[in-house]
Amino acid sequence: MTLIDANSKSSSSTQKPKDGSSSSSKPKDHHSSKSNTASKHREHSSSSSSKHKDGSKSSSHKDSNSKNKDAKKSSSSHKNENDRPNNAGEVKVKSESVSPTKLVIKTEDGRKSIKKETEDSDDDIPLAQRTNVTVKVEEDSDSSPTKKRPHRDVDSEDDEPLFARAQKAKKQKTSSTTSVKKEHSDKKRKTGPDDDEPLKKIKKEVKPDKKTAKKTDGSPKKRVKKEKVEEEVWKWWEEKPLPEGVKWMSLSHKGPVFAPEYERLPKSVKFYYDGKHVQLEEAAEEVAGFYAKMLEHDYTSKEIFNKNFFRDWRKEMTHDEKALITDLSKCDFREIGAYYKMKSEERKNMTKAEKEEIKKQNQALTDEYGFCIIDGHKQKIGNFRIEPPGLFRGRGDHPKQGMLKKRIQPETVIINCSKDVETPKPPEGHRWKQVLHDNKVTWLCSWTENIQGAIKYIMLNANSRLKGEKDWQKYEMARQLKTVVEKIRANYREDWRSKEMRIRQRAVAMYFIDKLALRAGNEKEEGETADTVGCCSLRVEHIKLYPELNGKEFVAEFDFLGKDSIRYLNQVPVEKRVYKNLQLFMDNKSPGDDVFDRLNTSILNKHLQELMEGLTAKVFRTFNASKTLQDQLNELTNPDDSVTAKILSYNRANRAVAVLCNHQRAIPKTFDKQMLNMQEKIKKKNDTIKDAKKDYKKLKGEYKSSRDDRLKSALERKKKQLERLEEQLMKLEVQATDKEENKDIALGTSKLNYLDPRISVAWCKKWEVPLEKIYNRTQREKFQWAIDMADETYEF
DNA sequence: CAAACGACTTAGAACGCCGCAT
DNA sequence: ATGCGGCGTTCTAAGTCGTTTG
Known part of the structure; x- marks a missing residue:
């Protein structure tokens, strides 16, 4: 009756296998040939990561950092x-x-x-x-x-x-x-x-x-x-801005909502070890429950996950339990798993009234804890619930996956609010770790999480001033980059020929960040997180050079795992100088060595700062994304198109950005079936149209001979119907195209984080496309500032 | 300096609900 | 009424980047 079956679930990892049969409209420049394949990545590299950040980089200048810090921040x-x-x-x-x-x-x-x-x-x-x-x-x-x-x-x-x-x-x-x-x-x-x-x-x-x-x-x-x-x-x-660095003048809130306390399992739900029923004490039982709930998840087939889980679980056991339970593969969680499944079924099958009741209670909770008053305005909080305990779900090959994420106690939570305001009350019998009155930060509560020792925060919702202002500022920064980007490009192209290695590396990295919209790529602590990289942390094993590939000269092939262990695979023809430089950078290095051994994000950003105040690597992503959207919209929008067709164009433009930024999603499991269904529908529609046409012709003929008024109106009705049908058909076809082109691309992230909303607002106004077709309610709330200030003439 | 820390944005997955086809 | 797919929402991990600390 063993449960733990390491082989039951085959493969399937975080990154999406992807086949590059790419879709139509791509921005000319970017990613002409990106294609992802499902191959296993990163089998290599394991041993080789002997990072040679040699001493030379340390010698680099650090001169100008004590500059005018005052000026830099909010200016845009x-x-x-x-x-x-x-x-x-x-x-x-x-x-x-x-x-x-x-x-x-x-x-x-x-x-x-x-x-x-x-x-x-x-x-x-x-x-x-x-x-x-x-x-x-x-x-x-x-x-x-x-x-x-x-x-x-x-x-x-x-x-x-x-x-x-x-x-x-x-x-x-x-x-x-x-x-x-x-x-x-x-x-x-x-x-x-x-x-x-x-x-x-x-x-x-x-x-x-x-x-x-x-x-x-x-x-x-x-x-x-x-x-x-x-x-x-x-x-x-x-409104006028607050003094620099000040995030609010007054802030009051009710504190966080804690996870509900653990409820013991009914006696009838049993855990078995080695085939024998074992009654677990509360602590171990709760953690067993976390695992049981995940039995059907891929995670439980991963060795690291199981190892980490088991180690942490044992820490929660009593002496006796620990003595007895020494082998995860002898644990049978199935009854517990079934119990929780049954519970959730139960919840689903509740009557309307019961659901209504729960909803009401939820609403009441949100009303009480979901908002704060900041500078006299009631604003929504983004995440007012403290993260519940559970098993850590790190992405990709995360070395800590499966570890126990502990329950957060009030005693570890810091509250931040203004002094003159009522301090949120800790739960009965508890106290806060600390109450702070720091108006230089935006968070309301914070606590330290036990897996990575990172600080977690409760902050405001995206539609709040605090977030919106920052967002606006971000896009202004990107627009500012637009005005100097050509200079910067000329600059780094020049630097490709520099005598100094560190300058050349910097210049090539900038080229990638600009052209490919790569992330900066901070160093990460080895063994603490999944092995992923960005531009500055690219290793030799991530780049292949081809003097010629598919008829193109000087091709660099990138294949690495980026943020969230999403695979980035792209074959890019690069300038000869870049190519030669890359060869040089990679010469005499092992696969695990850094390509840019004289560069890191800090050096890079310092340099960018000198080129333009406030410029950092990520600004290029924002800039290139928004620029691409604007260009694609200009190019793809056909004034004579129907609204539906225009929206398709918009989605295509959006998609071009998502491709640029490598925003992927898993292809829906049922995608093929759904596609087939759609084709079916289209076929049917076509048939109906054919029939309708026949009818129409027949009627027409009859009318011509008889000149009967009744026939005339029938004829007109038929005509109308035909038009309707054709419109429906078109809509279906558009939908199908859209779906196909979209199957492995996630549009949401770019829409939410990279595209200057004023571009979209202006586009909608200009072409009389209802904004609701582009932004849903939440998005409209988030972008309220843009909706209010952009007219149809806005250009990024 | 470099490592660690802190605050904040960006990210895909999971969840949950609702409307639609059956 | 049931199941399913799409969509919006929630969740929280994983980045970026500036500051602090040793």
């Missing part, structure tokens, strides 16, 4: 006038409306921010605050005397939005180019104000209650719901 350009909310130049009353709060300042930073505050000097209420007064003001307008430097109270600060202000700050530090830009924005500010209807509000979309929408006879209850409607949205993007 804002040259495009269209996208900037225009709310300046109005007379404003000093705001009392936003909660005056206490600022907790670490001394030197505090000086910094205060200084900044006093530099600026018009004294304005941000538009958004006024428009929003209704929402929060009353409860927050406490005029309580503030003890410590509440920034809202500080006179000064103009109300330029984030980027304009950053620009200004930059300008004050001079540099002619920026001052030009500044004039720009000033002009805009002076000319613009009247056309900006100041009280315009964004209505929050109310969660569409599908049932209500459909059923005409909505129950009274539902109607009430429907009428409630329209909350206002905080237009934080029109």
Whole structure:
């Protein structure tokens, strides 16, 4: 009755096998020939990783790091006038409306921010605050005397939005180019104000209650719901920025929600060891349960997983248990596994009412713990539940997979909130590890996880100001790169010929990061994580050089595991200089050696920083992704197309980006079947159309001879029907194409993290495609700032 | 300096729900 | 009513990058 069967599940690993039969529209430049195969990767390398980071790299310069750190952070350009909310130049009353709060300042930073505050000097209420007064003001307008430097109270600060202000700050530090830009924005500010209807509000979309929408006879209850409607949205993007480094002025929340306590198994559910029933004590039983729940998962067929699990499980056992249970393969978890399966079935089969009840309770929990009040605004928290205990599911060949992820106790949780606010209460009989009032960070709670010793956080949802502002800033940085990228390219091309090895390596790495959108590639601690690499950490074994391949000269083939152990496989024709350099870098090295032995991400980013303030490796990914989308949209969108066809074009453009960034997904298991089904449907539709056509002709003939009015209307109806059918057919065909092209590519990640949403918003407006076809509700919430500020003329 | 730490973004998988075809 | 596929949501691992520490 052994359970542990190391062979039962064959293969299947994290990375998606993939066949490169690539799809249509690819961006010309990138990835002309990417194709992934299902072969086992990385069988080599195991022993060879003798990293030779030789001493030479240490000698490199480090000169300029003590630069103007002040300037660097928040600054970002804002040259495009269209996208900037225009709310300046109005007379404003000093705001009392936003909660005056206490600022907790670490001394030197505090000086910094205060200084900044006093530099600026018009004294304005941000538009958004006024428009929003209704929402929060009353409860927050406490005029309580503030003890410590509440920034809202500080006179000064103009109300330029984030980027304009950053620009200004930059300008004050001079540099002619920026001052030009500044004039720009000033002009805009002076000319613009009247056309900006100041009280315009964004209505929050109310969660569409599908049932209500459909059923005409909505129950009274539902109607009430429907009428409630329209909350206002905080237009934080029109607000003045906080002092540099300050993330909030006031923050209050209820703390995290802990995982439910463990419930013992019923006595009837038994665990067997070596065929004999063994009653486990609570601790060991719980951990056994974690494993039992995963019996059908691939993980349990992996040796490392089992080894790690068993080691950690034994740590939870009593003395006796430990003495008895010494061999995992003699453990029989099946009853436990079946029990949990049954439980989840039970949950699925609950009645409507029961489900409703659970939902209600869940909602109540979310209402209470799912939000915080930050600077007077209620904002959603992203993850307010503390991660429950379980077995660690590392990806790829993770050396720690299967280890026990321990239950988090309040005693290990740090709370962060403002001082003047009620501290969240720890669960009965417990206390927090610490309560912090650090407004230089964005997190509400944190704890240290036991597998890697990493810190985990509770932070805000993507639609929050804190996240949105950063996101906006990210895209502005990418746009700024756009303005200098040609210079940078010329620069690194020049450096390919440098006498210094480290410069040449840096230049080649930059070329890859730029052309292939590779990640930076930090070093990782060996044995702590799966063996994956990025640009700077590429090893000789990851690159193959072909003087000629498939009719192309100087081809470099990349084959490595990147983030999440997703395989990157690409054959790229590269410039001769790059090729020669690569040969040189790889010469006389073993497979496990670093290609770029004189380079790491820190050196690289320092260099990038010198080329453009704020530039880092990842900016190239954002830039190239957004640029690709913009270019592809321009190229693929056909003005005469129907909305459906336009959306297909959009998806193709999106797909080009996903390919560039190597965003993969597992091909759905039932993909082939589904595809067949679709073909079937299309065939049927075609048949119906044929029939309809026949009918139509017949009718036409009859009408011509008889001139009967009744026939005439029948004829018209037939015609309409035919048109409908053809449209349906087209839709089906579009769907099928889309599906096929999309089978192994994940669009979501790029859409969410790499594509400047203003591009999509502008595109939708320009071509009158409903935005809902591109962004679902959550995405629209996340990109509210972009939706509000971009018009159809926006260009990345 | 380099290693460790901390905070934050990016990532695919898992989960859960809902509507549709059968 | 049932099962299934698609989709949105949640989850948390795995990156990046700056700062701190030794």
